[in-house]
Amino acid sequence: MSTILTVTDLTKKFGHLTAVNSLSFSINKGNVYGILGPNGSGKSTTLGMILNVVNPSSGTFSWFDGAKNTHQALKRVGAIIERPNFYPYMTAAQNLRLVCRIKEVPKSKIEEKLELVDLLDRKNDTFKTYSLGMKQRLAIASALLNDPEILILDEPTNGLDPQGIAQVRGIIQKIAAQGATILLASHLLDEVEKVCSHVLVLQKGKRIYFGKVTALTTDHGYFELNATDLNALQKVLESHQDIEKIEVYNTHILAYPSKSMTATELSKSLSEQGIIITHFAQKHKSLEEQFLSLTKNQQP
Amino acid sequence: MKRLFLIEFDKLRTNRSSRILIGAYFILLTSIALIAAIKFDIGPIKFHLAEQGIFNFPYVWHFNAFIGAWFKIFLAVVIVSMTANEYSNKTIKQNLIDGLSKREFLHSKWIMIFAFAGISTLFIFVVSLILGLMYSNYTELGIIFSDFEYLLAYFLKLVAFFGFCLFLGTVIKRSAFALGFLGVWQMFEGICYGLLKWKSPSWIDADQVFRLFPLNAMSNLVPEPFTRLSAVRNLAEQVGEVMQTNSAVRFWDIVIVVLWSYIFYLLTYRLLKRRDL
Numbered sequence: 001m002s003t004i005l006t007v008t009d010l011t012k013k014f015g016h017l018t019a020v021n022s023l024s025f026s027i028n029k030g031n032v033y034g035i036l037g038p039n040g041s042g043k044s045t046t047l048g049m050i051l052n053v054v055n056p057s058s059g060t061f062s063w064f065d066g067a068k069n070t071h072q073a074l075k076r077v078g079a080i081i082e083r084p085n086f087y088p089y090m091t092a093a094q095n096l097r098l099v100c101r102i103k104e105v106p107k108s109k110i111e112e113k114l115e116l117v118d119l120l121d122r123k124n125d126t127f128k129t130y131s132l133g134m135k136q137r138l139a140i141a142s143a144l145l146n147d148p149e150i151l152i153l154d155e156p157t158n159g160l161d162p163q164g165i166a167q168v169r170g171i172i173q174k175i176a177a178q179g180a181t182i183l184l185a186s187h188l189l190d191e192v193e194k195v196c197s198h199v200l201v202l203q204k205g206k207r208i209y210f211g212k213v214t215a216l217t218t219d220h221g222y223f224e225l226n227a228t229d230l231n232a233l234q235k236v237l238e239s240h241q242d243i244e245k246i247e248v249y250n251t252h253i254l255a256y257p258s259k260s261m262t263a264t265e266l267s268k269s270l271s272e273q274g275i276i277i278t279h280f281a282q283k284h285k286s287l288e289e290q291f292l293s294l295t296k297n298q299q300p
Numbered sequence: 301m302k303r304l305f306l307i308e309f310d311k312l313r314t315n316r317s318s319r320i321l322i323g324a325y326f327i328l329l330t331s332i333a334l335i336a337a338i339k340f341d342i343g344p345i346k347f348h349l350a351e352q353g354i355f356n357f358p359y360v361w362h363f364n365a366f367i368g369a370w371f372k373i374f375l376a377v378v379i380v381s382m383t384a385n386e387y388s389n390k391t392i393k394q395n396l397i398d399g400l401s402k403r404e405f406l407h408s409k410w411i412m413i414f415a416f417a418g419i420s421t422l423f424i425f426v427v428s429l430i431l432g433l434m435y436s437n438y439t440e441l442g443i444i445f446s447d448f449e450y451l452l453a454y455f456l457k458l459v460a461f462f463g464f465c466l467f468l469g470t471v472i473k474r475s476a477f478a479l480g481f482l483g484v485w486q487m488f489e490g491i492c493y494g495l496l497k498w499k500s501p502s503w504i505d506a507d508q509v510f511r512l513f514p515l516n517a518m519s520n521l522v523p524e525p526f527t528r529l530s531a532v533r534n535l536a537e538q539v540g541e542v543m544q545t546n547s548a549v550r551f552w553d554i555v556i557v558v559l560w561s562y563i564f565y566l567l568t569y570r571l572l573k574r575r576d577l
Contacts, residue, residue, distance in 0.1 A: 051397045053577040075399035085394040090314045101307050102398040142398075 002029045003065055004150050004181055005050060010059035012045050012205075019045040021205040022059065027150065027183060032176050034192035034213070035185040036291060037202035043185040044082065046202070047154050051079055064149075075103045078143030079152040084135040088128035092119060092138050095127055096145060105146045113141040117171060133164030140171055150181040157191065169194070193287040203295050216290050223255045223266060226279035236273045252279065304408040305415070307400070311382065312412070318378050325374035329423050332367050333431055352531050355428075355435035358447035362525045362547070364428040365454035368420065369522060372458055375416050376465045380478045383409065383469030393577040402572045409466055410565065417458035421451055449549040453521045460518050460557045463564035470568050489513045517556040523547045 005027040012020040020042040027033055035043050048054030050061050052070045063073030086095045096110045114120045117137040122130070130138065136156065143151060156172065157165040169191065176182055176195050186192055192199060192213075199216060201209035209216060227233040230253070237246050237255050244258035257266075263282045270277060285293075312318045338349040354363050386392040395405055433439065465482065472478040492513065496506035510516055526532055528547045 048576070052401075053393050053396050055574065055576060069401075071396070071399050071401035071404070073399075074397060077399075079397045081393065081397060083390070085390040087311065087314065087391055088389060089316065094310070094314050098307060098310050099398050101303060101310065102395060102400050104303070104399075 003027070004029055005061065005063055005183075006065070007046075007050065007061045008059055010046065010049060010061055011057050012042070012049060012054060013057045019205050020049070023202075023205070023207055025200055025207065025210050027181065029149070029181050030179055031198050032182045032196045033184065034196035034199045035183065035202060036189065036192055036199055037187065038295070039187060041202040042205035043187075043202060044154055045205075047079075047081060047152060047183075047185055051077075051081065051152065053081075075105075075146060076149045077152060078146060078148030078150070079154075080136075080139045080143050080156060081152075081154045082158070084139035086127045086135070086138065086142075089126055091124050091126050092130075092141075093123040095138070096142055099142050099145055103146045109145050109147075113144050116144065117141045118167075133160050133167065136160060136164065136168055137171070140168070144175070148180075150183060151175060152183045152185075154185045155187070156184070157186075157188065189286070189288040189291055199287075201291065201294060208294055213287065216287065216294075221282055221284040222257070223263070224249075224279065224281040224283055225253045225255060225270075225277065226251060227270075228276045228278060232273075233270070233275050233277075236270060236275055240269065301411070304404055305411050308408040308412045312378070315382070318382060321374050321378050325371055326423060328371045328374070329368055329420065330427060332364055332424075332427055335367075336431060336435065350431075350435045353437070353529060355431045357432045357436045357438055357444045359525070359528065360428045360432045360436065361447050362450045362522070362528070364424050364431070365450040366522050366525045368424045369454060369457060372420075372461055375420075375458075375462065376482070377475075377479065379409075379413065379416075379462050379465045380469040380482075381475035383466055384473055384475035384478060387473040390577070396577065403569065406565075406569050406572055410463070413459060413462040413466065416462060417455050420458055421455040424454060425451060450522060453549040453554065456554060456557050456561070457518045457521045460514070460561040460564070463561045463568075464514060467564040467568045467571075470571055486515055489515050511553065512556060514557075514560045517553060517560060520553045521549065521557050523549075 003026055007026065008024050010020055010023045011018065023042075023046060035046065037043050045054055049056045050063075052074060063070060064076070067073075087098070090098070092114065093110060096113070097107055100107045100110065111120065111123075114123050117140050119134060119137055119141065122134065127135070127138070140156070143153075153172065157168050160168060172182070172184070172195055182195070184192065184196060196213055198211065199209065199213050200207060225233060225237075230251075234246065234248075234253060237243050237253065240255075242257050242259055242261055243255050245256040247254040247256075255266075263280065267277065267280060312322070336350040336355065340347040353359065386395075392405065396402065400408075429444075432444065436444075465478070468478040468481055469475065472481060489510075493506065493510045493516070496504070496509055500506055500509075511520060523546055525547060527536075527545045
């Protein structure tokens, strides 16, 4: 598998604040990566450094196995950072033409990409007349102009209305389905969970997890239960050999198995004990809960 | 090189205020020709400015290079605001992300500076040539094509001035403040000169030190042409004044101005390189 980006011990200090702290990770072709972290955890600073707009305090990064210098490599990358930045007085088509000149790609792609983000009929309107959702879609079209080997998106749905969010997500999913490599920074966990195969979790500039999303979310899950006799249920569960922990949550009892257990097994053993179940659900921790417990563990 | 030129040209071409300012600038440059129309005809006093020798070759090169430089502020506004807008629209950030290096970004601006200065010089050349051919008393080729150092000086003066503007636009990132600072700097140079004259010890030659100041060096490059005019000299002699002023382009002024241009280029690059966006 070919490596697109390798980051080694990257650090950025703003005065006495360390925004990114000795961060290392690598990105391989064909995967969709999410960078997760609360606001101010160093996501944008990290992206800023690999995109040549923020100078690293120390550490290195190399694009495409160091085959080219950063600005040459960036011509093969598509990136959107925070807000869409275009010349307000230029039309969409003029803005994209300028990007074509910078990236040295043929102008023939402009129409195709505008079509993809559904802006073809507005291509001759100036950028300043666009709504935020349209600006964001234009930014995506611009990032795709060179058919990039990797697409970098920083909070692509920030500030959009639900319709805009759905449109942008739809476009991202479409691109991801075509087998593109994507690096997506977001603090919206469901967004990452929906499209990403790998995840990098940052907190206060430090990496606290890097690996597959499934490895992060796969545990044995848990059961949410209720019965006519709650006390009896609790007793039975406590004495169950494969249940390591139980929790009372509102009117339900949450039971955490110590090994993987099917719903049938548990339900069977409960009915053998004479418990009449009124509610039964097998659940997995969402990425959000995993993320919260991860970041909580790291608190000093 | 062509790519960088086209990138900057696209940015300018699509901006309406830039188009208007650049258009106004070239119309004003051409309007030097209107001086030729200044004519008084009041009874016995007949005065036609064009006949006073201001359009004589090779003097016309000097005269027009001096007058033409007055209008450079129009292009300065364009350069400063185009640079400041790159910051306020954050398009400089997008340019870099799209794959332009910081050096390429700076070079695209400097190419525009050279283009502005070059086209202005060409304009002055053409306008002067036409005016000269119409009004000059001497039209021998050898005379026409002499004193070209004034055009070179004019070109270098514009390059240095625009380079200074680009630097200020990059440092201050706000066009109005950058232009304001340009005015403040002009005053600062004046005050420095005053202080030097007044307070400096005798072993310091205030005038020589003042020659090193950037704006003053630029203005020294094309000295005022009026005292060279025979009409003015005659007038001065009549009132018993002997004028001893320099009106030649001096080698050291060229060196100082070229050095300043290079310093502005380097400082701007250093700033671009160090600054996080």
